[in-house]
Amino acid sequence: MPIELKLIGFGDERPLAFQSSDRLQIELVTPTSVREILHAAGIDETGGLVMMDRDNVIPEHCWDEPNIVGEQYLTLFSAFEGG
Amino acid sequence: MAWQNNILRVNLTTGTCCNEPLNRDWAQAYLGQRGLGSKYLVEEIDPTIDPLSPDNKLIIATGPLTATTAPTGGRSSAITKGALTGAIAASNTGGMFGAELKMAGYDLLIIEGRANAPVYLWIQDDHVELRSAEDLWGKSVWETEPWLRKTLGEPQAKIASIGRAGEIGVKYACIVNDMDRAYGRSGVGAVMGSKMLKAIAVRGTVGVEIDNPVAFQQTVQNTKAILQDSPVRKRFTARGTHNMMDVTNQFGSLPTRNCRDVQFEGVKDINVDAAKKPRRSDGKASLQSNKACFACTIACGRVATIDPESPLLEGRDSQGGDRSRYRPPSGGLEYETAFAFGPMCGIDDLDALNYVNFLCNEQGMDPISLGVSIAAAMELFEEGEITSADTNGIELRFGNAEALAHVAELTAFGEGIGMDIGLGAERLCQKYGRSELAMVVKGQEFPGYDPRALKGMGLAYATSNRGCCHMRARPMVDDFSNVSNDGKASLVKETQDLTSFIDSSGICVFTNVMFPAEHLAEMIDAACDGEWTIERLYEVGERVWNLERQFNLDAGFTRADDCLPPRMTSEPAKVGAAKGQVADLSPLLDEYYQLRGWDTEGAPTLQTLTRLKL
Numbered sequence: 138m139p140i141e142l143k144l145i146g147f148g149d150e151r152p153l154a155f156q157s158s159d160r161l162q163i164e165l166v167t168p169t170s171v172r173e174i175l176h177a178a179g180i181d182e183t184g185g186l187v188m189m190d191r192d193n194v195i196p197e198h199c200w201d202e203p204n205i206v207g208e209q210y211l212t213l214f215s216a217f218e219g220g
Numbered sequence: 221m222a223w224q225n226n227i228l229r230v231n232l233t234t235g236t237c238c239n240e241p242l243n244r245d246w247a248q249a250y251l252g253q254r255g256l257g258s259k260y261l262v263e264e265i266d267p268t269i270d271p272l273s274p275d276n277k278l279i280i281a282t283g284p285l286t287a288t289t290a291p292t293g294g295r296s297s298a299i300t301k302g303a304l305t306g307a308i309a310a311s312n313t314g315g316m317f318g319a320e321l322k323m324a325g326y327d328l329l330i331i332e333g334r335a336n337a338p339v340y341l342w343i344q345d346d347h348v349e350l351r352s353a354e355d356l357w358g359k360s361v362w363e364t365e366p367w368l369r370k371t372l373g374e375p376q377a378k379i380a381s382i383g384r385a386g387e388i389g390v391k392y393a394c395i396v397n398d399m400d401r402a403y404g405r406s407g408v409g410a411v412m413g414s415k416m417l418k419a420i421a422v423r424g425t426v427g428v429e430i431d432n433p434v435a436f437q438q439t440v441q442n443t444k445a446i447l448q449d450s451p452v453r454k455r456f457t458a459r460g461t462h463n464m465m466d467v468t469n470q471f472g473s474l475p476t477r478n479c480r481d482v483q484f485e486g487v488k489d490i491n492v493d494a495a496k497k498p499r500r501s502d503g504k505a506s507l508q509s510n511k512a513c514f515a516c517t518i519a520c521g522r523v524a525t526i527d528p529e530s531p532l533l534e535g536r537d538s539q540g541g542d543r544s545r546y547r548p549p550s551g552g553l554e555y556e557t558a559f560a561f562g563p564m565c566g567i568d569d570l571d572a573l574n575y576v577n578f579l580c581n582e583q584g585m586d587p588i589s590l591g592v593s594i595a596a597a598m599e600l601f602e603e604g605e606i607t608s609a610d611t612n613g614i615e616l617r618f619g620n621a622e623a624l625a626h627v628a629e630l631t632a633f634g635e636g637i638g639m640d641i642g643l644g645a646e647r648l649c650q651k652y653g654r655s656e657l658a659m660v661v662k663g664q665e666f667p668g669y670d671p672r673a674l675k676g677m678g679l680a681y682a683t684s685n686r687g688c689c690h691m692r693a694r695p696m697v698d699d700f701s702n703v704s705n706d707g708k709a710s711l712v713k714e715t716q717d718l719t720s721f722i723d724s725s726g727i728c729v730f731t732n733v734m735f736p737a738e739h740l741a742e743m744i745d746a747a748c749d750g751e752w753t754i755e756r757l758y759e760v761g762e763r764v765w766n767l768e769r770q771f772n773l774d775a776g777f778t779r780a781d782d783c784l785p786p787r788m789t790s791e792p793a794k795v796g797a798a799k800g801q802v803a804d805l806s807p808l809l810d811e812y813y814q815l816r817g818w819d820t821e822g823a824p825t826l827q828t829l830t831r832l833k834l
Contacts, residue, residue, distance in 0.1 A: 146467040148459040148492065150451065183735070185452060187700040192472070194797055199700055214467050216700040217452040217733055 138166045138207020141182035142178055152179040167207040171200040174211065187214040221431035222284035222747040223247050227327045228348060230341060232415050232815075233274060233333030236340075237348040242327050248750055254310040255724035255764035257281030257299035257328060259306065261725065262767055263329075267775035271301040271407070272389065272414040274334035275793045280321060280380070280420070281329075283726025287322035287428050287514070288436075291444050292728035294319040294514025303407030303414070304391045304589065304644050305663040308771045311394070311408045312691070312723055313380075314513030314521075315401030317422065320378035320752040322726075324424030331578055335416040339608050340381075342372060343422045353418035357387060360582045361396040362545075373774050377520075380520050381419035382409045383584030383695040388634040388644040389413060392589035392665070399520075400551025400581040401513065401773070406664060406686050409584050436746035443739040447517055450734040456520040457510060459492045461555040464668070466491050470564075470798010471700060473673035475666055476563040477618045478595040479659050479785075482670045482793045486568025490558060495522075501529040506570055508549045518730065522552030526578070532622075537629050546578045553577055556690075559668030560591025565598060566618030576628045584631035589644060592665035594627055596645040596657050597637065605652040611637045656786045661688035662777065671788055673798035674699040676708040679808045682782045683712070685768035692719055694732055705804065709811035717761035724764060763832045766816075771834065779822040782809060 144151060144159045155161050155178070163177050171188050175181070188195045189212045195204075205211075225242045250256040253589025257279040279299040279754040286293055296318025302309030321329060324345050331341075340351035356364055356530040364381045378398065386393035386409035393409030394402040411560065414645045423707070426521035432434045455463060468474040469487045477485040495507040505527070526533060528547055533543050553573060557580070561573045580587045600606040604632050608615070614637070616623050630638025640648050646664050659666040661773025671678025684692040694715040695708060718737060722729045727738060738754050745752040772781075788803040813820065817828030824834070 145470045146455070146463050147454060149465060150455055150458060182451065185697055187471075187697075189471070189797065192795070192797055192799055194701055194703055199479060212470060214700060215455060215463075216467055216471065216697050 139164055140174060140205060140207060141210045142174065143210065143212045144215075145212055154179040167205060169205050170203050170204040171195055171205060174205060182214075185215060185217050187216045188212070189214070221429050221749045222288065223252065224325050224327050224426070224428070227330060228343070228575050229330045229332070230348075230350070231333045232331065232335040232350070232417060232586060233340065235350055235823065237350065239767065247327075249760070250764060251721060251724040251760050252283035252728055253281045253286070253295065254297045254299065254312065255350050255720065255760060256762060257297055258308060258310060258771070259326060260330060261299050261301075262304050262771050265301065266589065267301070269301065271303045271306060271411055274415070275299050276411055276414075278331040278408065278411050278415065279328055281796045282318050282322040282327055283724055285726035285743060287319040288430065288747060289440050289515060290448050290556065290727055290747070292442070292513065292516045292518065292731055293726050294516065295726050295728055296321065297723065298395055298403035298408040300408055300411045302311055303389075303393075303410035305406055306775060307406070307662050307687055307777060309406035309408055309686050309687060310723070310768075311403035312729070313397055313401050313403045313729060315518070316514050317378045317380045317397035317401070318423045319514040320424045322420050322424065322428060323426055325426040329420070331415060331417060334414065337473045338416050338418050340360055340368065340419040340421065341417065343420070345375070345423070345425055350522035356418045358384070358634070360384065360398065362582045364419055365399060368419060372421060373507055374421075374423050377421045377423045379419055379421045381584070382412050383582060383632070384585045384634075385585045385632050385642070386410055386413035386641075390585060390631060390634070391647070392586040392593075394584050394586045396581060396584045396724050402581070402584070402586070404586045405588070405689065430747050431749050432746045432768055436743065439739065439742040439746050441730040443735055444517060446735045446739065447731070453518055453734045454798065456518050458485060458731065460510065460520050460522050462492045462522065462553050462558050463493065464555040467700070468670075470669060471673060472793055473796060475559065475659070475668055475670050476564050477566045478564065478599040478657065479666070479670065479787050480599070481675065482798075484563035484566075485662060487563070489568040490562045490570050490573055490722060495524065495553065499527050501527050506574060507552060513728070514792045518728070518734070520730065522539055522554070523549050524552030524574050525549045526571045526574050530575075532571055532575045532590055532625055539633055546575060550578050551581050556668055557587040557591070560588050564591050564595040564668075565624055567621050567624055571622035572621035572625055575625050575673045579628050579632060585632060588667055589646070590628060590631060590641070593641045593645045593648055594624060596649055596659065597627065597641050599657050600652050600654060601765070602651065603654065606653055635776040659785050659787070662781050664688045667798045669696070670793065671795040671803045672801055673703060673796055675703065675705050675803065675808075676712050678784055678788065678803040678805060679690065679708055679712045679812060680716070682784055682805055682809065683716070683812060685765065691729060692716055697733070703801075705808050707814055709808050713812060713815045716765055717758050720761035720764040721757040724760065759832070763834060766828065766832055766834055773823055779809075782822060
């Protein structure tokens with residue numbers, strides 16, 4: 138099932154899979170996990186990242202659970218500390 | 221070692237300047253900069269004094285790593301009793317000024333008394349003199365700096381000065397150095413203005429002695445390598461702090477229209493991407509480049525321009541100043557500035573944000589406090605408390621960019637409704653009978669993180685010793701992934717202690733997410749005499765925090781001041797990750813006090829004071 142992943146706060150430091158866009162459609166066998174989605178998007182370094190499913194934060198301790206069933210719009214934040 | 225072991229004390233009442241040795245025991249206990257400066261302030265002033273009286277003191281303090289090759293080692297702090305808050309103030313700046321003061325041979329500059337006519341201070345290594353500033357009084361920061369360099373015949377002089385705002389006593393006036401860096405918060409510029417001190421010019425050529433130069437060089441190199449590879453560092457360099465706007469907006473934690481809302485529909489017109497987009501008029505982007513402070517390899521500072529065809533650059537201000545003076549590139553938008561003049565005031569005009577930012581640098585005003593005070597005024601206007609008669613016809617509504625620019629000018633020059641806005645949001649809202657509309661803690665205005673969504677930040681705001689502040693704790697990464705009170709009290713306590721020792725060291729607090737604090741401990745250990753471990757630094761941080769707290773309690777603050785505005789605790793967030801939620805501070809506060817070793821009223825217990833050797 139298609140999953141749309143949107144980046145916020147990465148600027149030009151996007152993972153290569155995104156090319157010049159802040160959005161990426163990922164086709165994965167579902168259910169799957171946040172970790173698998175990030176891996177498919179070429180993101181293995183996850184420090185400071187926050188994942189939201191629409192308005193709900195997916196806690197990091199749930200990232201290995203197969204709770205992503207598809208047709209979902211996920212937002213990945215680069216939540217470093219601003220000033 | 222690393223300390224210069226030398227203090228410069230300047231009494232403006234008597235016109236005397238003298239050197240005295242640094243108290244070495246205090247340096248070992250409080251490190252430097254914010255901690256050491258606070259120790260001197262606490263020992264030397266009565267906490268109950270009027271901040272604008274001659275009895276208040278203004279201390280410019282460097283840290284042991286200031287003016288060294290430690291990455292970001294150019295920081296210094298201005299410590300005083302804050303004009304805005306009446307609480308202890310410690311405002312931290314970058315740029316070049318602090319390093320120059322240290323290289324002139326001083327750890328601390330203590331300014332006391334009040335001159336009977338405007339003066340400036342000229343420090344050239346051990347040559348120190350007070351000179352008349354009659355010709356400078358009334359001039360902006362941008363006029364003062366070149367005037368002084370030319371008059372002194374010293375193009376390398378570094379300068380910290382106040383603009384018109386500090387002279388006329390705008391409560392959140394700041395001290396600006398190097399044209400666009402600032403000791404920004406709590407009204408330290410108003411204190412400087414009350415002393416009739418217009419500027420401090422410094423030229424320093426003395427080096428800094430390092431305890432173990434070989435070990436220091438090695439640990440600095442290692443730390444710089446980590447910094448260079450840090451993905452966070454890369455984003456700071458590429459996009460600056462302004463990058464945070466997209467994150468807070470998407471999350472629903474971007475204070476908007478005086479915190480009525482938590483998301484702003486106009487973000488796409490004022491975010492980093494908008495600042496990088498070529499304009500129609502000249503094909504250039506507003507954002508021209510980035511720039512760095514002393515010894516910094518992050519370079520999060522921005523340089524920006526206003527659209528040359530913007531009507532904001534036409535005509536003259538109320539003082540007769542030609543607005544085209546804002547055409548050249550100058551210090552650009554930080555996240556806090558962009559939030560305060562943008563979403564907080566409902567403004568989606570990038571040029572207006574840059575215009576008012578330039579004005580703040582030029583006339584010396586804290587952009588956070590100015591923006592939030594204007595936002596309060598806009599809500600008072602929309603509620604009918606402030607009328608067109610009060611504003612001399614200005615339609616002071618959310619979203620009116622022209623009104624934003626106009627009232628910001630009036631504030632800098634102390635005219636019309638600007639006189640009220642210059643009091644700060646708390647006094648402004650009290651004057652118009654609507655105290656609840658002031659987004660402040662301890663009299664200081666909100667930064668750009670809404671505590672209904674960011675729970676740890678709410679506690680950090682409430683307990684910050686200098687009034688509402690986002691830099692006194694670092695709970696944000698956790699806040700974005702954990703929208704609950706769980707774990708926040710301990711996180712806030714720990715990161716308050718962390719920031720306290722970083723702010724006492726001479727390096728920039730932004731490094732805390734780029735390399736582990738253990739590297740800071742290694743650099744201090746190599747630079748300074750004594751054994752410095754990460755555990756010892758946390759103890760220093762906790763000591764500094766409690767010292768500041770005790771000062772505030774002695775000044776009259778109580779548990780009741782550790783609070784958030786009623787809007788945060790009674791009006792739920794409308795959208796975003798915390799939709800339907802308010803900030804629930806009370807249980808957090810009890811847990812926090814317990815972790816701190818304070819009693820239920822928020823006072824450090826005797827046991828805590830004894831443990832920390834206070």
